[in-house]
Amino acid sequence: MLKLSEVTLSYPDKTKAIDRASFALGQAENIALIGENGAGKTSLLLAIVGILEPESGTIEIDGTLLNKTTVNELRRRTGFVFQNPDDQLFMPLIYDDVAFGCRNAGLDEVETKRRVEETLASLQISQLKNRSSLKLSGGEKRMAAIATVLVTNPCLLLFDEPTAFLDPKAKRALIAALKQMKQPKIIATHDMAFAAEVCDRVIVLKDGRVTADDDFSLLENQEFLQSQGL
Amino acid sequence: MKQKIQELYTLEQLSSGASAIHRLHPSVKLLTTVVFIIVVVSFSRYDIGRLVPYILFPTVIMSLSETPYTLLLKRFLVALPFCIFAGVTNIFFDTEPAFVINTIVISNGVLSLVTIVFKSYLCVMTILILMSVTPLAELTNAMRRLRIPYIFTVMFEMTYRYIGVLFDEAHTIYTAYSLRSSERKGIKIADMGTVVGQLLLRSIDRADRIYNAMKCRGYALRTMAYSRSRIERSDYIFGIAVTVVCIGFRVVNVNALLVGAFGEYA
Numbered sequence: 215m216l217k218l219s220e221v222t223l224s225y226p227d228k229t230k231a232i233d234r235a236s237f238a239l240g241q242a243e244n245i246a247l248i249g250e251n252g253a254g255k256t257s258l259l260l261a262i263v264g265i266l267e268p269e270s271g272t273i274e275i276d277g278t279l280l281n282k283t284t285v286n287e288l289r290r291r292t293g294f295v296f297q298n299p300d301d302q303l304f305m306p307l308i309y310d311d312v313a314f315g316c317r318n319a320g321l322d323e324v325e326t327k328r329r330v331e332e333t334l335a336s337l338q339i340s341q342l343k344n345r346s347s348l349k350l351s352g353g354e355k356r357m358a359a360i361a362t363v364l365v366t367n368p369c370l371l372l373f374d375e376p377t378a379f380l381d382p383k384a385k386r387a388l389i390a391a392l393k394q395m396k397q398p399k400i401i402a403t404h405d406m407a408f409a410a411e412v413c414d415r416v417i418v419l420k421d422g423r424v425t426a427d428d429d430f431s432l433l434e435n436q437e438f439l440q441s442q443g444l
Numbered sequence: 445m446k447q448k449i450q451e452l453y454t455l456e457q458l459s460s461g462a463s464a465i466h467r468l469h470p471s472v473k474l475l476t477t478v479v480f481i482i483v484v485v486s487f488s489r490y491d492i493g494r495l496v497p498y499i500l501f502p503t504v505i506m507s508l509s510e511t512p513y514t515l516l517l518k519r520f521l522v523a524l525p526f527c528i529f530a531g532v533t534n535i536f537f538d539t540e541p542a543f544v545i546n547t548i549v550i551s552n553g554v555l556s557l558v559t560i561v562f563k564s565y566l567c568v569m570t571i572l573i574l575m576s577v578t579p580l581a582e583l584t585n586a587m588r589r590l591r592i593p594y595i596f597t598v599m600f601e602m603t604y605r606y607i608g609v610l611f612d613e614a615h616t617i618y619t620a621y622s623l624r625s626s627e628r629k630g631i632k633i634a635d636m637g638t639v640v641g642q643l644l645l646r647s648i649d650r651a652d653r654i655y656n657a658m659k660c661r662g663y664a665l666r667t668m669a670y671s672r673s674r675i676e677r678s679d680y681i682f683g684i685a686v687t688v689v690c691i692g693f694r695v696v697n698v699n700a701l702l703v704g705a706f707g708e709y710a
Contacts, residue, residue, distance in 0.1 A: 260656070263660050265656045265659065265660070286662070286664060289659065289660055289661075289662060290662050292660070293660075294657075294660040296653065296656075296657055298653070300612075301650065301653040301654050301656075301657050302654075302657045304605060304608075304609075304654050304657070304658070305456075306453035306456040306457045307457060307460070309460075310460075310579075314658075314661055314663075315661035315662055317581060318661060318662035318663050318664075319662050346453070346457075362661065363660075363661070366661070366662070
């Protein structure tokens with residue numbers, strides 16, 4: 215589904231955000247991307263959707279190589295949930311926010327409406343349809359942000375700190391929703407318990423490098439985690 | 445402040461209505477608005493009387509689309525000082541008498557100031573009505589379809605989209621500042637530069653993240669999102685009717701005709 219080979223990415227000041235990162239994600243896999251602050255988790259996710267352009271290395275999604283000609287097509291097939299839902303909800307109503315991706319994909323209003331309503335219902339947030347994001351709680355905003363990407367039925371989902379701003383109840387709702395999603399996922403998070411609930415593999419990043427790629431037994435090794443700044 | 449940000453987008457929320465005006469093709473609505481504005485602007489600065497019939501257009505459209513008048517009027521009042529500022533000097537430089545009401549002499553300067561304000565009222569209200577009956581995405585699509593240079597379309601779209609971001613960041617900064625400046629109200633002049641600088645930097649940063657989120661959901665600067673492509677018969681009828689009436693009122697002096705008719709009747 216996703217294959218990264220020797221991906222290197224630098225910040226404008228030439229410090230390396232990602233340093234020769236390589237890994238692959240299978241069809242039904244869910245990966246937790248963990249690492250200390252500034253390890254390069256968000257940069258890696260942004261590189262996968264072509265927002266940040268790697269200096270070297272290749273990214274393939276579903277057999278298609280990410281480059282300038284394929285980037286728009288691949289973005290349509292990928293759903294990215296940003297760390298701060300406020301960045302993702304910029305329309306006057308939640309309905310319009312969720313419909314944004316469908317409209318850009320060229321779907322007509324009838325199909326857009328059907329998809330929006332179906333997606334909101336599947337996340338049990340139909341009641342938010344005609345509300346402004348300015349009046350929602352953190353948990354509601356997070357669910358609405360997820361709806362904005364699910365509505366286009368992407369084949370790969372990327373989440374950047376999805377549990378940020380969530381109380382325990384909202385977190386439980388999020389876990390239930392994530393478990394229902396069939397798509398492979400990469401979830402960048404600091405929340406180990408959450409990651410253990412929804413992911414089956416963990417990748418550790420430190421200073422932009424992949425330092426470990428294993429199952430969750432890795433998280434029991436406290437000495438290793440401390441060496442990674444976790 | 446949050447309330448203010450929400451008010452900012454009230455017009456866009458109204459645009460999802462289902463009236464006959466809302467259902468018209470966005471290109472037709474845009475073109476008729478442009479025709480109306482060009483015709484209104486084409487009158488001379490003393491032609492206040494001939495502008496009066498044009499009040500029909502915003503009034504009828506507002507009533508058909510059930511757009512709340514007070515909401516639009518409040519928006520116009522924001523623009524009013526600029527209109528007055530544009531015409532106020534005429535009072536001092538154009539002192540020639542235009543006509544006399546009882547014993548009060550009305551100068552050409554006053555007449556032209558009133559005309560400027562009235563023209564502004566008609567134009568601003570018409571644009572506000574257009575915004576409140578057409579979703580922003582459809583409006584920008586219509587602009588793209590009419591081959592308006594994409595840089596203007598994108599600037600219009602982004603300015604409208606980001607103005608809320610600017611307000612939101614201003615609110616966050618102001619709250620943080622107030623909490624640490626004890627009983628003092630407002631921002632000290634000495635801190636103003638830093639605060640405004642921070643506001644711009646943070647807004648740029650936030651706008652960048654929002655733009656990334658838009659790109660991730662298929663937004664591209666030059667391409668059109670879905671919008672109705674077929675112009676229906678009712679769209680043609682509306683467009684032609686508005687254009688004919690606007691140009692008709694421009695060519696024929698309706699006031700003179702009315703005065704003539706009433707004169708004969710009397």
